[in-house]
Amino acid sequence: MAVNLQAPDTLLPIAGVRLASVNAGIRYKNRNDVLLIELEPGSHTAAVFTRNAFCAAPVHVCRHNLLHSNPRYLLINAGNANAGTGEQGMQAARASCEQVAQQGACWAEQVLPFSTGVIGQQLPVDKITAALPEAFAKLDAAGWMEASRTIMTTDTVAKAISRQVQIFGETITITGIAKGAGMIHPNMATMLAYVATDALVEKTILQDLLNEVVEETFNCITVDGDTSTNDSLIVMATGSSGVYVGGDGLPAFRQALLEICLYLAQAIVRDGEGATKFISIEVQGAATRAEARVVGNTVALSPLVKTALFASDPNWGRILAAVGRSQVDALDVSRISIWLGETLLIENGEPASTYYEELGAAETKRDEIPIRIHLGRGEAAATTWTCDFSYDYVKINAEYRS
């Protein structure tokens, strides 16, 4: 059901990274649900996490461990979020790190734990522990495709991409995987994403780049406005290619990282729970980027806009109403113009004289629908990506425990 999204046929391995997927039986019986990622010593890791105050135990542990060491292992489980689990959940997250550290011959603080799935149930650490020997035995640089499937929950398509980029004539490789389909909103959603490269990038540069890139990618998508307790985006640079990225080499690397993150972020929207349309909302002419984001988000989250687009109904009054209720000071509607695809709907606050229903209907029939809103207040712009709201969204979320 995902909108124009397919899993890739192959992914490029990253020198210095090995992965293993195993079935620990946490929630799913006939599929892998635990992923172990190993990084070679000397790798640098940058991360962005959910801003939800009720963040999950593994997020607390990740934040702590990243401050105190360079990670060697990432341990990810699907089916249980280890969120809303209190002190017992914290102990479970730490215990799983200790188990990995024992078998991986590193410190427990060099292990980053991640969980996704049902909130409010205690993590069965014993099941994860029991599966670890098999995971260590299976570690393999070719494990990316399998890994992209292991981390899925309500996802219907595995989300993954590889890129190669030339920096001063030398090739570096980037591979990324992500999961997430609901609870998707700026500042991370029930979303996990892992991006690795063999480039040599200093840790502070890597974190700065990630902070910039996430603002233009993962923080611009929304499915339902619900920010999850567990969202995490990790970028790992092993340096194994020996290609140093910094100074003049940065723009090309940044661009590749941006494209990887944009692909993965949009893939999450394309596979949004129950999605039948991929909608981009470009707000231009705003006084500030923050203002453009507010308007874009208000339209993107309007259940009335989303249900109309699900029905392929060019009910532009709902778009207009959503723009009008955006929390923007002194919005002057006589300066606002709105386009649906190439079709002008509103020109300077008035219905466009060139508009007729068939034009709008042709635009909303498409499965990719761009909406453009010009506020006439300044030069700032921002784009938000979202999907429509269907019967299946209700069905998935009324029946699935997330």
Place this chain on the structure above:
Amino acid sequence: MAVNLQAPDTLLPIAGVRLASVNAGIRYKNRNDVLLIELEPGSHTAAVFTRNAFCAAPVHVCRHNLLHSNPRYLLINAGNANAGTGEQGMQAARASCEQVAQQGACWAEQVLPFSTGVIGQQLPVDKITAALPEAFAKLDAAGWMEASRTIMTTDTVAKAISRQVQIFGETITITGIAKGAGMIHPNMATMLAYVATDALVEKTILQDLLNEVVEETFNCITVDGDTSTNDSLIVMATGSSGVYVGGDGLPAFRQALLEICLYLAQAIVRDGEGATKFISIEVQGAATRAEARVVGNTVALSPLVKTALFASDPNWGRILAAVGRSQVDALDVSRISIWLGETLLIENGEPASTYYEELGAAETKRDEIPIRIHLGRGEAAATTWTCDFSYDYVKINAEYRS
């Protein structure tokens, strides 16, 4: 399908108010769609309107007319919102006032126009004009029950209530009607409400009372977060009872007005599009009332919370996640406690040791579900009322042009 809501059997007439419902054929064929309300000279009117920047033409005209005169007539049509209709829509709204003024022997500025229905289509003033003679002929103090049905759009139950209250031993009467089922959010939704009393209340006092009461009633309900372009709440005091309300008489009158508005506001939520549950979210222990409102709204608007409650699933992790992502500075989860009905879910940020699944399941099976959240930050509190999110919400909004 409305949750525990029935239309009243009778409504009390208000001395000085006459009403007429007629079928003008604006959109509906076999039902009335135009309501005319007549106020006797000397009546005072207070009003609150949508804050949507794209507010509808009739809202512009109402605001202007209320500044310049004391209304004698209210003209309300269902089926067409006259919103997003530009300058032509403004002319249509003014023209309909002029038509009423001619037949009612008053100034056009003494007529308040209201529209509800589809956005973006021009109002057929000629149809309304053609129906006016019949409307004037039908004006009747007993017209309230019929009026409550005339203004319905996606409503499934007419919303109306009457109250009598003793002030210094004399009786005054208040009767109110409202419509609205979707696009409901603080600051008015596709909501029209008309409340009339025979009490004698000064205009400025009436407006101050209304401003206070609306903050505790209509601005505390939300169905889908979408604020409409047309929302209007009007309170009319004819003074025909001769009972002056002011000074020591105010508290009793304010209380009656509050109860009327609370009933009508909650009735709109009970009849929320596709609603199967009536949910109240009481946030206590907040630093400010604004903060309590932000948290209540975030939970009330979470599609994940609303779909879980539709499924009677005590998936409290979603409530916790919504509280956690509320835009409240420095939220300390270790001070937060959450109850579902009488059942403690979260105690000081930790899962309550007394909780087990069957307790939560029993609470969510009910058709009225109270959620209580204590933030542990201060003394302020606020309650938000909302409904669940069902297949029928999607169905209604994918198929109906509002």
